[in-house]
Amino acid sequence: MSYEERANAHPNLGDESDVEEEALVNDYREQVNFEDGMSDLDRTTSLGGGSQTQDLQAQLAAAATPLEYQATLETKFASYDNYCSLFHYILNSDGPVELEVPSYYWAWDVIDEFIYQFESFCRYRNRVARSGSNEEEAQLLRENPNTWGCYSVLNVLYSLIQRSQINEQLAAMKRGEDPLAYAGEYGSRPLYKMLGYFSIIGLLRVHCLLGDFSLALKTLDDIEMNKKAMFARVMAAHFTTYYYVGFSYMMMRRYGDAIRMFSHILVYVSRTKNFQKGGNSYDAIAKKNDQMYALIAICVALHPTRLDDTIHSALREKYGEQLNRLQHGGPDALPLFEELFRSACPKFISPTPPDFDNPAINVDPVDHHAAIFMDEVKNTLYNPTIRSYLKLYTTMDLKKLAGFLEVEPEKLRSWLLINKQRSRQVRWVEGGLLEGEPVNANDLDYALENDLIHVSETKAGRRLVDWYLRNLARVY
Amino acid sequence: MGVTFDKCDTRPANIDAILSGLDRYNPETTTVFQDYVAQQCEDRTFDCYANLALLKLYQFNPHLLQAEPVTNILVKALTVFPSPAFSLCLALLPAHTQPFQSSDAEDSSDFVESIQKLALLSTLLESAQYTQFWSTLNSDDLYADLVADVAGFEELIRIRIAVEVGKAFREIPAEVLEQWLDLRSREALEKFVVEVCSWEVDKTGATGTVIKVPSNKENEVRSEVKSERVGVDMFGRVIRRGFEQAA
Numbered sequence A: 001m002s003y004e005e006r007a008n009a010h011p012n013l014g015d016e017s018d019v020e021e022e023a024l025v026n027d028y029r030e031q032v033n034f035e036d037g038m039s040d041l042d043r044t045t046s047l048g049g050g051s052q053t054q055d056l057q058a059q060l061a062a063a064a065t066p067l068e069y070q071a072t073l074e075t076k077f078a079s080y081d082n083y084c085s086l087f088h089y090i091l092n093s094d095g096p097v098e099l100e101v102p103s104y105y106w107a108w109d110v111i112d113e114f115i116y117q118f119e120s121f122c123r124y125r126n127r128v129a130r131s132g133s134n135e136e137e138a139q140l141l142r143e144n145p146n147t148w149g150c151y152s153v154l155n156v157l158y159s160l161i162q163r164s165q166i167n168e169q170l171a172a173m174k175r176g177e178d179p180l181a182y183a184g185e186y187g188s189r190p191l192y193k194m195l196g197y198f199s200i201i202g203l204l205r206v207h208c209l210l211g212d213f214s215l216a217l218k219t220l221d222d223i224e225m226n227k228k229a230m231f232a233r234v235m236a237a238h239f240t241t242y243y244y245v246g247f248s249y250m251m252m253r254r255y256g257d258a259i260r261m262f263s264h265i266l267v268y269v270s271r272t273k274n275f276q277k278g279g280n281s282y283d284a285i286a287k288k289n290d291q292m293y294a295l296i297a298i299c300v301a302l303h304p305t306r307l308d309d310t311i312h313s314a315l316r317e318k319y320g321e322q323l324n325r326l327q328h329g330g331p332d333a334l335p336l337f338e339e340l341f342r343s344a345c346p347k348f349i350s351p352t353p354p355d356f357d358n359p360a361i362n363v364d365p366v367d368h369h370a371a372i373f374m375d376e377v378k379n380t381l382y383n384p385t386i387r388s389y390l391k392l393y394t395t396m397d398l399k400k401l402a403g404f405l406e407v408e409p410e411k412l413r414s415w416l417l418i419n420k421q422r423s424r425q426v427r428w429v430e431g432g433l434l435e436g437e438p439v440n441a442n443d444l445d446y447a448l449e450n451d452l453i454h455v456s457e458t459k460a461g462r463r464l465v466d467w468y469l470r471n472l473a474r475v476y
Numbered sequence B: 001m002g003v004t005f006d007k008c009d010t011r012p013a014n015i016d017a018i019l020s021g022l023d024r025y026n027p028e029t030t031t032v033f034q035d036y037v038a039q040q041c042e043d044r045t046f047d048c049y050a051n052l053a054l055l056k057l058y059q060f061n062p063h064l065l066q067a068e069p070v071t072n073i074l075v076k077a078l079t080v081f082p083s084p085a086f087s088l089c090l091a092l093l094p095a096h097t098q099p100f101q102s103s104d105a106e107d108s109s110d111f112v113e114s115i116q117k118l119a120l121l122s123t124l125l126e127s128a129q130y131t132q133f134w135s136t137l138n139s140d141d142l143y144a145d146l147v148a149d150v151a152g153f154e155e156l157i158r159i160r161i162a163v164e165v166g167k168a169f170r171e172i173p174a175e176v177l178e179q180w181l182d183l184r185s186r187e188a189l190e191k192f193v194v195e196v197c198s199w200e201v202d203k204t205g206a207t208g209t210v211i212k213v214p215s216n217k218e219n220e221v222r223s224e225v226k227s228e229r230v231g232v233d234m235f236g237r238v239i240r241r242g243f244e245q246a247a
Helices: A003-013 A019-041 A051-063 A073-092 A106-131 A135-143 A150-164 A166-175 A180-187 A190-209 A213-219 A235-251 A255-275 A282-302 A309-328 A331-344 A365-379 A383-390 A398-405 A409-422 A465-475 B013-020 B027-043 B048-060 B067-078 B085-091 B110-126 B130-137 B141-147 B153-168 B174-181 B186-196 B232-246
Strands: A395-397 A424-427 A435-440 A444-449 A452-460 B169-173 B200-202 B210-212 B224-226
Touching: A051 A073, A051 A106, A073 A106, A073 A135, A073 A150, A073 A190, A106 A135, A106 A150, A106 A190, A106 A235, A150 A166, A150 A180, A150 A190, A166 A180, A166 A190, A180 A190, A190 A213, A190 A235, A213 A235, A213 B048, A213 B085, A235 A255, A235 A282, A235 B085, A255 A282, A255 A309, A255 A424, A282 A309, A282 A331, A309 A331, A331 A365, A365 B085, A365 B110, A383 A398, A383 A409, A383 A444, A395 A398, A398 A409, A398 A452, A409 A424, A409 A444, A409 B153, A444 B153, A465 B232, B013 B027, B013 B048, B027 B048, B027 B067, B048 B067, B048 B085, B067 B085, B067 B110, B067 B141, B085 B110, B110 B130, B110 B141, B130 B141, B130 B174, B153 B169, B153 B174, B153 B186, B169 B174, B174 B186, B174 B210, B186 B200
Parallel strands: A444 B169, A452 B224
Antiparallel strands: A395 A452, A424 A435, A444 A452, B169 B210, B200 B210
16 A cells, blocks of 8 residues: 555544544544655666666565575575675765655665564574584584674664764754755665665664663764654654663663653554554564553653553453452562563674683573663562552651561662662653653652651642543533 | 762772773673672672672673672662662662572572561662661661671661651651661660750750751742743744745
8 A cells, every 4th residue: 555545544444533643643644745845856767777777676676675584594694794885886886876766665665574583683693502402503603703793784774874873963953944955966866865764763773682772872962752753754763763772761760751752653553553454564563562651661660640641441451360469569470560661672793703612601681681681670660559549648658658568677668769769760851752851650659757757649630621622622 | 969870989090991891791790889889888888880890790700799899889889878779779680589589498599588588678768767777777786797797887777867857757756766776765765966966955845855957958848830831942933934925
């Protein structure tokens, strides 16, 4: 289904279309118009003639096509060589190359597949070393340490970004200037522009897979996170971006921001579900969808907050019982936190060749990151208990409460400090994704006067505007 | 007052230039970052974003990895608790360091043992078990070696603990605080809270000496009702509709 068809199909979804949906349609229209404008620029003629072009066309198509699941190591090596020569041709020819790309989504597909193959190669290599069973493959991998090397992968992504001047272009767009003035010889062409743009998203993903969460967020400095951003025109790109940004926030303990990211994209998906069905990326999106609900469940348990109604009911439906257990906290919830984290985290990789001679030393990077995350979960395990008790009182004696909880007063003092510390969080207000202001993220606050706990609660006033607007829309 | 993770007031211009360019991946800059870590240890500053860049260089070039800068970075990250700094650093270390496994394994290297020991300290600080933190720190000479490069380590930790106490307490019994700060003599404690924290010591109470923390934004605890933000823009659509129908 093309974008045009989707956009036209949308208004027929029902008469109950509410404000947001209307906005979505407008967004899509804008995106479609934008695309129309771009396609004028797209009329390029392919360079040279005859067989060379055909080879190139085959390479272009191959670059965007997933490898078979059972692909052999030789195929993986060959695929790497294919990418190398293709990117070399695109980046290092005399001047920009004139290419007719197979489809509009090609640029995203190519970057997506490139990184996916890097990720699965690294994981495969690590697994071969860990199991130590397949000596033949281990030998082959040992002899080719630079295939799918982290430096070559980053080099491709950074070169595409630099060639296309995409960051300069995006910064100009942010300032309200004409990006073309900054695009240069390469960046003014859709091929380079799109490859450069999606390389930024690709970098976000690679940094996140390598465990560098702050750099992952830093990479997106010039991209504005909203539905009008270029990535929003390719559903898979839109989705991927929010998943990795949300996850990076989560690992930086900015749960409020993580929830905001996940909710944003999940609401978007739930409202546009009807016209994605049947698409070949639907299954992948459905899987990521579930992963993000699992991550929201974790974040909400660590950082209680009010969710969007759509998200809340979907979360109850998918993870209702688990969410209750997570929110209840305590040691019983630990295995569940870990299980959900492992099911929903990215497939972390180690960028360098493993030690084939010592299988035991090659720990799965997913275990590494899960252990780091679980340490924080363990430290904050009693926050829900503390909160549920303090909600009941305005003043309370520390020793009495310790008696209720059957712990030493000393332990309770620690728990009170932890809960207080974790309720302060950095939250994004404006500017780059790494910026933010420390806020009190909890409606419950307290202070101790020796052993006397003074508790106060911030109450949210009634929310009337939303209700009012909905009903207004209904009556006229 | 915003916080920006990738900025640091005390960062020299040359480091800033490396961080914002592709030189941050250049193995040759490793020594520059290592010197910068040493400098942070000396002048009591902390630049998490730059230190992560060094750990990333090690991640990409394992043969360059040196134990000392890594442990110094981790020790420095301890001094800014509670924060994600320590976990973010751990995330870039090789997975085989297994920071939260017990260090009893016979064959583990010194490097791995150091990481695991520091991770234990981090857990104690992040879970506010300050008394156990000090007893653990003093339990093994290896800890003394690990923190030796970081100027004023104990002082920095004490200040961090005091800041956290100041946010949660208006008054705190002196005997609790002296354990948390590991200041065993009453004079040392009084000197610290008065001179460093500008708090008051009250000896008049019936239950023993009490440290009084002046009221601040975090410990005053006020109930409030958060009201909804209402802006004109929220009604834009309704108003527009009104005009459309009139026309």
